[in-house]
Amino acid sequence: MQVSKEVLMEVKNLRVEFKGGSKKPFVAVDDISFKIYRGETFGLVGESGSGKTSIGRAMVRINEAAGGEILFKGQRINGLISKELDREVTQKIQMIFQDPMASLNERAKVDYIVAEGLYNTKAYQSEAERKAMVSQALLAVGLLPEFASRFPHEFSGGQRQRIGVARALVMQPEFIIADEPISSLDVSIRAQVLNLLAELQQQRNLTYMFIAHDLSVVRFITDRVAVINRGQLVELADTEDLFANPLHPYTRSLLSAVPIPDPALEQAKVIIPYDPQSHDYAVHKPSWVEVTPKHFVLGNATEIQEYRQRLA
Amino acid sequence: MKQPLLSVADLYIKFSLRGRVLTAIRGASLDLYAGETLAIVGESGSGKTVLTKSFVGMLDANGWVDAGFIRFAGQDLAKYRGDGQWRTIRGKKIAMVFQDPMTALNPLRTVELHTPLRGMAAKDRAIELLSQVGIALPEQRYHQYPHEFSGGMRQRVVIAIAMSCSPQILICDEPTTALDVTIQAQILDLIRRLQTEYNLTVIYITHDLGVVANVASRVAVMYAGEIVECGTSREIFYNAQHPYTWALLSSLPQLGIKGQPLFSIRGTPPNLFAEIKGDAYAPRNSYALEIDFVKRPPCFQVSPTHYARTWLLDPRAPKVEPPATIKHLRAKFVEGALCK
Numbered sequence A: 001m002q003v004s005k006e007v008l009m010e011v012k013n014l015r016v017e018f019k020g021g022s023k024k025p026f027v028a029v030d031d032i033s034f035k036i037y038r039g040e041t042f043g044l045v046g047e048s049g050s051g052k053t054s055i056g057r058a059m060v061r062i063n064e065a066a067g068g069e070i071l072f073k074g075q076r077i078n079g080l081i082s083k084e085l086d087r088e089v090t091q092k093i094q095m096i097f098q099d100p101m102a103s104l105n106e107r108a109k110v111d112y113i114v115a116e117g118l119y120n121t122k123a124y125q126s127e128a129e130r131k132a133m134v135s136q137a138l139l140a141v142g143l144l145p146e147f148a149s150r151f152p153h154e155f156s157g158g159q160r161q162r163i164g165v166a167r168a169l170v171m172q173p174e175f176i177i178a179d180e181p182i183s184s185l186d187v188s189i190r191a192q193v194l195n196l197l198a199e200l201q202q203q204r205n206l207t208y209m210f211i212a213h214d215l216s217v218v219r220f221i222t223d224r225v226a227v228i229n230r231g232q233l234v235e236l237a238d239t240e241d242l243f244a245n246p247l248h249p250y251t252r253s254l255l256s257a258v259p260i261p262d263p264a265l266e267q268a269k270v271i272i273p274y275d276p277q278s279h280d281y282a283v284h285k286p287s288w289v290e291v292t293p294k295h296f297v298l299g300n301a302t303e304i305q306e307y308r309q310r311l312a
Numbered sequence B: 001m002k003q004p005l006l007s008v009a010d011l012y013i014k015f016s017l018r019g020r021v022l023t024a025i026r027g028a029s030l031d032l033y034a035g036e037t038l039a040i041v042g043e044s045g046s047g048k049t050v051l052t053k054s055f056v057g058m059l060d061a062n063g064w065v066d067a068g069f070i071r072f073a074g075q076d077l078a079k080y081r082g083d084g085q086w087r088t089i090r091g092k093k094i095a096m097v098f099q100d101p102m103t104a105l106n107p108l109r110t111v112e113l114h115t116p117l118r119g120m121a122a123k124d125r126a127i128e129l130l131s132q133v134g135i136a137l138p139e140q141r142y143h144q145y146p147h148e149f150s151g152g153m154r155q156r157v158v159i160a161i162a163m164s165c166s167p168q169i170l171i172c173d174e175p176t177t178a179l180d181v182t183i184q185a186q187i188l189d190l191i192r193r194l195q196t197e198y199n200l201t202v203i204y205i206t207h208d209l210g211v212v213a214n215v216a217s218r219v220a221v222m223y224a225g226e227i228v229e230c231g232t233s234r235e236i237f238y239n240a241q242h243p244y245t246w247a248l249l250s251s252l253p254q255l256g257i258k259g260q261p262l263f264s265i266r267g268t269p270p271n272l273f274a275e276i277k278g279d280a281y282a283p284r285n286s287y288a289l290e291i292d293f294v295k296r297p298p299c300f301q302v303s304p305t306h307y308a309r310t311w312l313l314d315p316r317a318p319k320v321e322p323p324a325t326i327k328h329l330r331a332k333f334v335e336g337a338l339c340k
Helices: A052-059 A083-092 A110-121 A127-140 A145-149 A157-169 A187-204 A215-221 A239-244 A249-256 A263-268 A301-311 B048-053 B082-086 B119-132 B151-163 B181-198 B209-215 B233-238 B243-250 B329-335
Strands: A007-018 A026-037 A041-045 A067-072 A093-096 A175-179 A207-212 A224-229 A232-238 A287-292 A295-299 B006-017 B020-032 B037-041 B063-072 B094-097 B169-173 B201-205 B218-223 B226-232 B300-303 B306-308
Touching: A007 A052, A007 A207, A026 A052, A026 A067, A026 A207, A026 A232, A041 A052, A041 A215, A052 A175, A052 A207, A083 A093, A083 A110, A093 A157, A110 A127, A110 A145, A110 A157, A127 A145, A127 A157, A157 A187, A187 A215, A187 B243, A207 A215, A215 A239, A224 A239, A224 A249, A232 A239, A232 A249, A249 B181, A263 B209, A263 B233, A287 A301, A295 A301, B006 B048, B020 B048, B020 B063, B037 B048, B037 B209, B048 B169, B048 B201, B094 B151, B119 B151, B151 B181, B169 B181, B181 B209, B201 B209, B209 B233, B218 B233, B218 B243, B226 B233, B226 B243
Parallel strands: A041 A207, A041 A224, A093 A175, A175 A207, B020 B226, B037 B201, B037 B218, B094 B169, B169 B201
Antiparallel strands: A007 A026, A007 A067, A224 A232, A232 A295, A287 A295, B006 B020, B006 B063, B218 B226, B226 B306, B300 B306
16 A cells, blocks of 8 residues: 555644534534545544544535634635535545445435436536446446346345445545444455455545444454544544554553454453543643654643653 | 253244245254353344343344244243243343343433332332443432443343342353453353342343353353253363364464464355254364255264264264364463453
């Protein structure tokens, strides 16, 4: 994988809120910043309700950002933007959803499902060209062009997820956000979809953001990982570095709970519980610090010192 | 050897779908011993859920037991018909916990109504159950609706319901798939605690081998409606014999090497509408012998507790080594930082 130093996507102080009735808004994501470089696979992990999906959805502009900026190739893409930029971003940033059983329109044929983005952006000259683009996308994900005339219910879970990938690919994207793309699939089909994503990345120099809670998969496919807890980033590092030297107590807790497919080790495993009260932030507020090159963690001065000592 | 608590022999389960007959379970045999934890693993569509649903008479209306028996407490459950008869077993002796706690509860009922007794005794029992499954402030929680509970808490309520009639066997169908790893660990601990307290026998249905390693004393591997390998948890993880079990272990992402493709099983599971000749796994099996396409392999005994349905175990078969990646499974995890 060619990871360049070119920042493809940048999130700056992002805030996402959900308003419910007259109550004060619920803050799902608070003051989050990170950069994604062209060609890399960036992982975003955290438990359900941590806000990881909200970030992904804000980046494809399904959720509105309540604060902060989202930059694509240095241009702001949230809030009010020009029509041309809107069209470009719609095409260049695509999303693959979690559940292939729920994310495909049951009443539409595969042809329409895959081409829907093309129709919306009118990114083709003739009907023949549109058909060719759909066929090509289907072939790229290992499906036959004939499948275009079928309905989603005729496909298995793994095939449906391939349709989900084809639908993103047909737009010729540069950046794909995959939100738990394999968590609803079987072990053996997971491997196929992961391999497909890796292969496409190499062929097309794609950049991925991979949202997941399964850390064993994250470790296998990502280059860098950010850990999110209750709407805040707590740690970010190169994947191997994070797994070898987890610093933040939440990251350590999360890693300790990962199931190990080996009876002797799994049964001897000790889970480290995470207590959010353990941080003493009353006086000394935490900040986002680069402890070692490319390894960031959230903590106050005392904690950061502790983390540095642990690494020494 | 101990007497099995529940014994399935040569079971066939069929479904009629749009005028065609699908054979979901093809000659499965399985013994379940009191107090053990058996994990059933396999891909979706391999029949794990159908097999266990037949123990509680919960097959869909278009399905039936075509042959074989399910022996439990001196009775053959395969001959049970109608809800009246099943009610003596279902819930009372054998209870089931389903995959998704978000859909298993009636959202319009408070937790109170999800328990079977009535009157004050029922209320007391329900509150007692809720506290046993680790729900704080059960008296208050008792009056709340399912949407007021988190995923982990809902799964606890589902387990409380399953435990309400003090069953002997608890079947957990993917009980933690919808949950986060930290919550998952808590639920597995809870089931383990209930198991020792009530001398429960537990069947786990799962495709997560990490969960299997955590809970199972024995493991049964299913493929296309039959049990292709069965043994103690260690026998399956450290000394698997069936190529399908090898394939399942090899496709673990933990065994992947970055930048290289992950092992994946080629092809698709067989069409269960059609008659299957020979070994159902043969077309996808890179170790398949000629006989695999002709004749169904019998069960070969590997140890008193371990058997596998593969011709590779026939004395006449060529000697085949399991793939190198899984032979070093253990070493791989020891060196991995995941277990630090």
